[in-house]
Amino acid sequence: MHLPANFHVIERGWLSANQIYLWSNGFLDVIDSGFCTHQAQTVDLLNLQMKSLPDISPRFLINTHLHSDHCGGNAALLDAYGFKLLVPFAEFDAVQDWDLAKLGFSDLGQPCPIFSAFGSYQPETVLTLGDLDWEIHQAPGHEDEAQLLFNPEYKILISGDALWEKGFGALFPNDQGFSNFEGALSTLELITELQPEVVVPGHGGVFSDVSAALAFAQNRLSYLRSNPDRNLIHVANVLLKFKLLEWQSCQNMLALDWFQNTLMLQKIATILNLSIHDLYQQVVNSLIKANAIRLKDGLLLNT
Ligand SMILES: [Zn+2]
Structure with a gap:
């Protein structure tokens, strides 16, 4: 190079x-x-x-x-x-x-x-x-x-x-x-x-x-x-993962509070016809499954 x-x-x-x-x-x-x-x-x-x-x-x-x-x-x-x-x-x-x-x-x-x-x-x-x-x-x-x-x-x-x-x-x-x-x-x-x-x-x-x-x-x-909804879920995953990179760890309830108050995530929930709470759960589950975050004792942790 x-x-x-x-x-x-x-x-x-x-x-x-x-x-x-x-x-x-x-x-x-x-x-x-x-x-x-x-x-x-x-x-x-x-x-x-x-x-x-x-x-x-x-x-x-x-x-x-x-x-x-x-x-x-x-x-x-x-x-x-x-x-x-x-x-x-x-x-x-x-x-x-x-x-x-x-x-x-x-x-x-x-x-x-x-x-x-x-x-x-x-x-x-x-x-x-x-x-x-x-x-x-x-x-x-x-x-x-x-x-x-x-x-x-x-x-x-x-x-x-x-x-x-x-x-x-x-x-x-x-x-x-x-x-x-x-x-x-x-x-x-x-x-x-x-x-x-x-x-x-x-x-x-x-x-x-x-x-x-x-x-x-x-x-x-x-x-x-090929599946714009999948893209939107990916965007939501990226935003929460980015926030955890910033915070490193955060109480699950406070992370939910941030999620609910973030306009882009509200918009995505509306387009996907999900409640913001359901979108949050879906994103948390998918990031845990991908080993991108952990949930321990009510704390979300960056991995
Ligand atoms: Zn950029």
């Missing part, structure tokens, strides 16, 4: 998205900032990198998309280092107005400290980070406003949650209850056309067997698309 010398990937756990550092000519750029409960670690990791690069100044902080595990450390990094934050073009106004209905953190029941952006970056343009040029491409599906960054010289793709080595981020339903399967497919087709040789995903390790990852993702997408 051939990566440039001034390009460094920090692989984080699943609660925080991976981060990428790029540097050149005395400037350091950073892509994504992790989840808010890890923000001290995010700042510490950056401190280490800064110390290893003499005479370096922070420049741009970029978010591939505005999910709480990709932008939850923005506030801390902006505060500590004064980066210029660039967000996807279509979300710039929502960030500046801190419009929670549009940003979706509260819909998903996830915290994210408030931040403001310096500017935005948009599809069909080229952004220079470090000393590398990155083509920007729209990547609908998991998040319709998400953007991919592709460097044609090294054929590196920064995919966010549009493509992982084994799958992609959950396909959340819109207000009408539909997930963007078409968009997710078009994004996988776009990646096929770009022919990356290395993919830096938002979660999990950097990988180079891109055709295997694309085949896996297309199978997964067909499987979810």
Whole structure:
């Protein structure tokens, strides 16, 4: 796998998205900032990198998309280092107005400290980070406003949650209850056309067997698309598992309370014609069966 010398990937756990550092000519750029409960670690990791690069100044902080595990450390990094934050073009106004209905953190029941952006970056343009040029491409599906960054010289793709080595981020339903399967497919087709040789995903390790990852993702997408209800249950499972990653453990009754008050989960229960309580039970049972959580003495535990 051939990566440039001034390009460094920090692989984080699943609660925080991976981060990428790029540097050149005395400037350091950073892509994504992790989840808010890890923000001290995010700042510490950056401190280490800064110390290893003499005479370096922070420049741009970029978010591939505005999910709480990709932008939850923005506030801390902006505060500590004064980066210029660039967000996807279509979300710039929502960030500046801190419009929670549009940003979706509260819909998903996830915290994210408030931040403001310096500017935005948009599809069909080229952004220079470090000393590398990155083509920007729209990547609908998991998040319709998400953007991919592709460097044609090294054929590196920064995919966010549009493509992982084994799958992609959950396909959340819109207000009408539909997930963007078409968009997710078009994004996988776009990646096929770009022919990356290395993919830096938002979660999990950097990988180079891109055709295997694309085949896996297309199978997964067909499987979810063939039964949209199954996709919705998967989304609900992901949201509770993510919450348990954040909490690590929680009283079952408090987890139910969070579940009942989370708009996305209310929406899914309505579409599936289930009570929110029945949906909760179904999700807990399915996560226990998958060994993703445990229930012990009235406590839900992350595993
Ligand atoms: Zn995401």
